[in-house]
Amino acid sequence: MARPTMNDVARTAGVSLKTVSRVVNGEPTVAPDLAARVRAAVESLDYRPHLGASMMRRQDRRTRTIGVLLEDVSNPFSAALHRAIEDQARSRGVHVLVASLDEDERRERDLARAFRQRQTDGLIVAPTASDQSYLTRFTGTPVVFVDRGPSGFQADTVVSTNVAGAAGAVRHLVAHGHRRIAFLGDYQRIPTAGDRFRGYLQALGGRAGPVLHDLHGEVAAERATLALMRRAGAPTALFTSQNLITIGAVRALRRLGRHHQVALVGFDDFPLADLLDPAVTVVAQHPARIGRAAADALFERIDGHDGPPREIRVATTLIPRGSGELPIRGS
Amino acid sequence: MARPTMNDVARTAGVSLKTVSRVVNGEPTVAPDLAARVRAAVESLDYRPHLGASMMRRQDRRTRTIGVLLEDVSNPFSAALHRAIEDQARSRGVHVLVASLDEDERRERDLARAFRQRQTDGLIVAPTASDQSYLTRFTGTPVVFVDRGPSGFQADTVVSTNVAGAAGAVRHLVAHGHRRIAFLGDYQRIPTAGDRFRGYLQALGGRAGPVLHDLHGEVAAERATLALMRRAGAPTALFTSQNLITIGAVRALRRLGRHHQVALVGFDDFPLADLLDPAVTVVAQHPARIGRAAADALFERIDGHDGPPREIRVATTLIPRGSGELPIRGS
DNA sequence: ACATCGAAAGACAACGTTGTCTTGGAGTAG
DNA sequence: CTACTCCAAGACAACGTTGTCTTTCGATGT
Secondary structure: OOOOOHHHHHHHHOOOHHHHHHHHOOOOOOOHHHHHHHHHHHHHHOOOOOHHHHHHHOOOOOOOEEEEEEOOOOOHHHHHHHHHHHHHHHHOOOEEEEEEOOOOHHHHHHHHHHHHHOOOOEEEEOOOOOOOHHHHHOOOOOEEEEOOOOOOOOOEEEEEOHHHHHHHHHHHHHHOOOOOEEEEOOOOOOHHHHHHHHHHHHHHHHHOOOEEOOOOOHHHHHHHHHHHHHOOOOOOEEEEOOHHHHHHHHHHHHHHOOOOOOEEEEEOOOOOHHHOOOOOEEEEOOHHHHHHHHHHHHHHHHOOOOOOOOEEEEOOEEEOOOHHHOOOOOO | OOOOOHHHHHHHHOOOHHHHHHHHOOOOOOOHHHHHHHHHHHHHHOOOOOHHHHHHHOOOOOOOEEEEEEOOOOOHHHHHHHHHHHHHHHHOOOEEEEEEOOOOHHHHHHHHHHHHHOOOOEEEEOOOOOOOHHHHHOOOOOEEEEOOOOOOOOOEEEEEOHHHHHHHHHHHHHHOOOOOEEEEOOOOOOHHHHHHHHHHHHHHHHHOOOEEOOOOOHHHHHHHHHHHHHOOOOOOEEEEOOHHHHHHHHHHHHHHOOOOOOEEEEEOOOOOHHHOOOOOEEEEOOHHHHHHHHHHHHHHHHOOOOOOOOEEEEOOEEEOOOHHHOOOOOO
16 A cells, blocks of 8 residues: 555566666666566556655755746736746756745745755746845755846846836837826836836936836726826826736726827736727837746756856837827827 | 755754754754754754655655646636635645646646656646546545546546536627627637537527637637638627637727627636727636635645545626627628 | 652664665686 | 676665654652
8 A cells, every 4th residue: 555665666576676776767787678577567566766765865966846936926927937937947857836925025035945945956036025135045056036136145137128128118208209207116125116217217317207106006006097197287198117007007097088198108018908999008028038048047057057147138129009109189 | 065964963963863853843842952052053054854854754745745737827817726726725835836738638647747756745737638547546646627627537626617607608699689609619629618619509509600619829719700700691799718719809800890890708707808899798717716626625635535526616707898798780 | 768750862773765886697818 | 618807686885864762860759
């Protein structure tokens, strides 16, 4: 009833324990007939090696598993990252442990520790905590950051060109004649939110329009946009610096019936953006490329690459679809 | 340089190996001062127990890890399932290994075996293969199916009420006067596609309209819809029995400029369906509930519940938004 | 003061596997 | 025919931990 061991296999095959080990590990120094008998015994007993025991003896201490910590696996951006990482891992026969952080600093630390304790060969983290210095203890477990840069700890990092992308979005609005351009952003403590705000400022110089920070999620963004557009001197264009904020703003403009008057460029593409009316102009990130680059970097480190921390920057793409090309109209 | 062991901790704390083991495992029979010394040593050496070795000796052979095999973690339905499962797992301190199957039968088998080999405590599978009988060997590793029922093997299964949901959608169209209602479905071998088709037939009795099977993905659906709507005797309403098919059909109707003429009900909700024009009426599934129920069932089994296989059915919800309420118009 | 008991702490074996060393027997050269 | 080489296959220890058994020592009861 208990799980069969190599010894059981050896007994039924009539060979020594070690011979079974050799066959299971594909060592070539086994006579074909013995190997066949062993394989038959393995099959008949449904033997599967005990990884714990195996791990303990092996030199190469690899679990062929990596850990991935993302913001929320059910959000399209994280999900695309996840998928790209999975694909790279699959091609190397590596499995993936995933968890969502939900902007919870403590969860980041706890899960990073827990994954490492499971001896994942490496970790990919979209950092949420304000400080990653807890990772300095993680000798022997390479870490790569995605989407956001770390602080208090250096490692390979793969990010979008947030500043440049945001600046490009805002310049696009300026090119269509807009001067009062509002900024709507997520929690300021999120590094990418800060970067995108900097891009916005850069593009506008002194002429920055109304600025709304710390909008987290669709509902908050919708509410804030409604208030913003109702007050005097409302902007003629919006730059929404995150996915859900963009959608919230779209809802608000709809409710006000001003979706064809107020121009809008969002940071980060989202499904069906092209089917809305007007279709939403966005600065698209490329989560698949980002995820792939992060996985590649991690595997390089796992394979022993030992250079200084790298920052890999993945360019964004402005996709004009209509909402960003609306001309100014009198309010 | 090598990873510290309990022995190293014991030496620096000046106690025996076994005492360290007791402290690490929280056994109460250790004098407070010794325990404190041990904890200090653990801290200073950054000792982490070797799970492999631990697993080997323990009776309770639990890795506190489950495996989850989904269609594609980057598709919103799978991602929502994943997230719900993760949440249940988190509340039990269990980690999650995830992988995407992409309708690849072999991958399902290989990954199920690989996950089991990693001694996951249980498995949640959205089956893609035509036959799950390979699971009969999986004694000791409970399995729960989500989204689709298995064949050739019985286990707890959590599915939407596909037949009833589809029938309801079609009756809704009938109630708005439609008689020529087309069915657009995914690969017929997918059990849910079959179920939804049966619901469609059930609602229409003899009067079934044009039927298009084996549309996989947005592009195929769009192309098929274009062709369908251009031919003589085109339907006045569409029932699209899957997410991406719905979106493909929406695109096609747009391109034809007939999105306000042809009624549409889709199976499975999708983000922004309410923001399209017209907003898309759907039969919503509840992936969060499904995932949660599946995780609950799995953990019950892991905890030793040993009843006959259960089928848990999660009701769908018809959400009228506009596209399904369009009246008939002359073509 | 001595026997008895109990609790804490240590000694030791065992888990299932792999690394290394040893054995044995066939093959080859002189 | 002997001596040597080579290679497959087995014996055995070791990995880091926990279960069980034993020892130690102080407390308790008479």
